[in-house]
Amino acid sequence: MQYSMKYIFGFAAVLCFVCSIMISTANVGLRERQEINKVLDKQKSVLQAAWLVQPGEKVNRARVEELFKNVRPRIIELSTGKVLEEVNADTFDEESLPSLPAPTNKAGIREIKEQVKIYEIMEGDKVTMFVLPIVGKGLWSTMHGFLALDADTRTIRGLTYYDQAETPGLGGEVVNPKWKALWQGRLAYDENWSAKIAVIKGPAGPVEQNPYAVDGLSGATLTSRGVTNMLQFWLGENGFAPFLKSFRESGRA
Ligand SMILES: Cc1cc2nc3c(=O)[nH]c(=O)nc-3n(C[C@H](O)[C@H](O)[C@H](O)COP(=O)(O)O)c2cc1C
Numbered sequence: 502m503q504y505s506m507k508y509i510f511g512f513a514a515v516l517c518f519v520c521s522i523m524i525s526t527a528n529v530g531l532r533e534r535q536e537i538n539k540v541l542d543k544q545k546s547v548l549q550a551a552w553l554v555q556p557g558e559k560v561n562r563a564r565v566e567e568l569f570k571n572v573r574p575r576i577i578e579l580s581t582g583k584v585l586e587e588v589n590a591d592t593f594d595e596e597s598l599p600s601l602p603a604p605t606n607k608a609g610i611r612e613i614k615e616q617v618k619i620y621e622i623m624e625g626d627k628v629t630m631f632v633l634p635i636v637g638k639g640l641w642s643t644m645h646g647f648l649a650l651d652a653d654t655r656t657i658r659g660l661t662y663y664d665q666a667e668t669p670g671l672g673g674e675v676v677n678p679k680w681k682a683l684w685q686g687r688l689a690y691d692e693n694w695s696a697k698i699a700v701i702k703g704p705a706g707p708v709e710q711n712p713y714a715v716d717g718l719s720g721a722t723l724t725s726r727g728v729t730n731m732l733q734f735w736l737g738e739n740g741f742a743p744f745l746k747s748f749r750e751s752g753r754a
Pocket residue numbers: 640641667668669671672673718719720721722723724725
């Protein structure tokens with residue numbers, strides 16, 4: 502049977518229209534679920550940075566919510582390190598804040614927000630750990646992650662990346678649990694509170710021998726350097742240093 506050109510074009514147009522309606526409906530209908538999953542994913546990363554969720558451990562929404570009962574999100578003012586008690590951390594939307602030009606840095610950070618959400622891991626009413634958001638350039642991508650610091654504000658408890666696009670097997674090894682485990686117990690700051698932690702070329706050895714260094718990722722010196730640069734930035738005066746200092750001075754450390 503032969504169809505006329507009019508029929509073929511008409512059929513194609515109707516098919517396209519129906520498909521576009523279906524896709525738009527699915528997109529709008531699933532948006533809420535996507536938002537929920539995005540929040541859940543971020544919460545999971547916070548827990549992974551603090552090793553409250555182990556690598557490969559499957560955690561459902563209920564478990565994340567249960568673990569998050571001991572996590573207190575806080576909004577801080579970056580430049581002063583002040584906790585903004587009056588800002589509701591649950592409804593805080595960082596994206597809606599104006600961006601400020603970042604001070605000169607090696608981490609490829611062009612803009613920063615003056616207010617940032619951090620997470621305090623609690624035991625009763627005592628802070629045991631901080632989980633701080635970090636971002637900076639790797640070789641190919643902007644890498645987003647979390648650094649977990651002990652309440653002594655010096656000892657690293659974990660580092661995790663939840664969004665990066667470095668090469669799998671090279672820079673992408675930043676998500677390898679074995680490499681992530683190397684961070685535990687290393688020291689972020691020296692005795693003068695200057696940020697000292699760095700990813701070096703080659704092996705760093707055990708914590709006791711080399712507390713300020715972590716093994717470089719083989720074949721990925723540029724990603725490794727990116728990790729060092731972003732840690733130096735976020736641990737510095739333009740990052741979380743004022744907040745951590747004010748926590749130490751509060752006598753709660
Ligand atoms: C296809 C391809 C992908 C690469 N991906 C990365 C990467 O993700 N991170 C990185 O630092 N270097 C990557 N490199 C290597 C860099 O170009 C550079 O050679 C390397 O960082 C130098 O590190 P090395 O001194 O440890 O060999 C890649 C190279 C190629 C050819």
